[in-house]
Amino acid sequence: MASNAEFDPVSPSGLKSILKKHGLYAKKSFGQNFLVDGNILDIIIENAGLEKDDNVIEVGPGLGALTLRILEEIPDGELLSIEKDRELCSILRQELSEFDNFSLVEADILEYKLEEELEDKGFKDLDYKLMANLPYNITSPLIRLFLERETRPEKMVLMVQREVAERIVAEPGGKDYGTLSIAVQYYARAEIQHYISPEVFVPRPRVESAIITLDLTDPHPERADNEDIFFKVVRAMFQQRRKIIRNSLSKAAQVDFPRDKVDEALKRAEIDPKIRGEKLSIQRVIKLSNELTKLL
Structure with missing residues (x-):
């Protein structure tokens, strides 16, 4: 009242x-x-x-x-x-x-x-x-x-x-x-x-x-090993969303992951380097960021 x-x-x-x-x-x-x-x-x-x-x-x-x-x-x-x-x-x-x-x-x-x-x-x-x-x-x-x-x-x-x-x-x-x-x-x-x-x-x-x-008591069940790298990957994926994932990660502003590391991480994560980031599920983005974390 x-x-x-x-x-x-x-x-x-x-x-x-x-x-x-x-x-x-x-x-x-x-x-x-x-x-x-x-x-x-x-x-x-x-x-x-x-x-x-x-x-x-x-x-x-x-x-x-x-x-x-x-x-x-x-x-x-x-x-x-x-x-x-x-x-x-x-x-x-x-x-x-x-x-x-x-x-x-x-x-x-x-x-x-x-x-x-x-x-x-x-x-x-x-x-x-x-x-x-x-x-x-x-x-x-x-x-x-x-x-x-x-x-x-x-x-x-x-x-x-x-x-x-x-x-x-x-x-x-x-x-x-x-x-x-x-x-x-x-x-x-x-x-x-x-x-x-x-x-x-x-x-x-x-x-x-x-x-x-x-x-927030029910987050995604998988966690990134390094959340800073995970969110850098996410931002890079959508800066220019029409780009293939390989180019997005190696050419995005303020990210600039080395091309050889990107190629190896994509290979280890079993992700087609020509796919667009908008096609990737959260699980696959986490896997990719974890592989990059190991290489960087």
Whole structure:
């Protein structure tokens, strides 16, 4: 329950009332599109599988539609929300002041030094959940930030642009398969749970969205011997995705693996040097990077 009975950020009329009251509007520069459909909130909450004592980080709470639902589900847990917009932070602090398990940080999540905050709150590696309705322009860097950080969430439940969601879950051989697909699927089991129409947002975006879950407790079963080399291989494969793998690895900018080492690694990994990188599964990329690691 919000402290103000008139505070209703979920319905279109309630949202417009709040924005009008405070003289605010959705800022394009922040990629703000406010969700105004309780059924979609139900789907997000269901896929998070929240327990009453769960710890949660929410990125981009906006006016608190999802925030309120999370707080209802975790009375014995902690919710840390991170919001860049100063004006929205002011409203959230006012309307959610009754919740003693809610804290709010005004910051750009891509620049904020989060580790100290997590340590202070007792959030441990693979022992909290990340939930967000993400501005489309920060989706990929934010996912990578949380996949690669020292203290990772056990699960991410994210609302993202449909195109990005389909890139994340893409299989080898398709046009959507790329660096993001491999990076996410290496660290987590990724699943699209629901597609979302633009009509449930104010203002309406020009694209469809999707709810995607990333389970970091279920990463790819095979691991690279040297992850730095593995991700160099992945980046090289897709810098110029029309190139054959042999040329990609030996001519990619900032990689420049020696041609003789590339040829030998491909031979040992039993990979056709004329195949394009987009055809290779994660397992085969791991095998190739492991062979390169032995040779370099």
